[in-house]
Amino acid sequence: MSNTKPEKTDYIKCRHCGNYAPMHIVAKYYLSLNGEPIASYYYSEPEEGYHYSLLLCLACKEVTLQRYYLHEFMDEMDEESIKVETIYPPEGLKLYHFPHKVQQAYEAALKVRAINANAYATLLGCMLEVVCEDRKAQGKNWFFSSCYAKLLNIDVNNY
Numbered sequence: 001m002s003n004t005k006p007e008k009t010d011y012i013k014c015r016h017c018g019n020y021a022p023m024h025i026v027a028k029y030y031l032s033l034n035g036e037p038i039a040s041y042y043y044s045e046p047e048e049g050y051h052y053s054l055l056l057c058l059a060c061k062e063v064t065l066q067r068y069y070l071h072e073f074m075d076e077m078d079e080e081s082i083k084v085e086t087i088y089p090p091e092g093l094k095l096y097h098f099p100h101k102v103q104q105a106y107e108a109a110l111k112v113r114a115i116n117a118n119a120y121a122t123l124l125g126c127m128l129e130v131v132c133e134d135r136k137a138q139g140k141n142w143f144f145s146s147c148y149a150k151l152l153n154i155d156v157n158n159y
Helices: 100-112 117-134 143-153
Strands: 008-013 020-032 048-056 063-071 085-088
Touching (some): 008 048, 100 117
Antiparallel strands (some): 008 020, 020 048, 048 063
């Protein structure tokens, strides 16, 4: 067993569970874009390529894949010029052009999606209730029958 501590990142938001904390760097890989090096005393191509990092979230034990581009003449210490791109997992579905309350209810459901499927389903039901309230749908007061009746009563042409 090695006693070395794993390298950690800065604070990053995990797209799996929503936890905002440092992640362990599990693996690193460098992909050069130069191809074959040119053997010349007077001329050499500047080194450029993509740096990949595989990160492990300590809360949900899921991995995240990130990459960034680096050129030999770029200043490595200038973090503003280096754009880190998260490749996996893809960014969650954003509800643009929806009412604010509906978007809030959906985002609350997404936060528990990877933690508890029952809580996720319950919060999605609450989101449907918010949609019904927003659209002023009519129906009974029992949740499942009323939610279904209200959803059928929504005027879809009014969007």
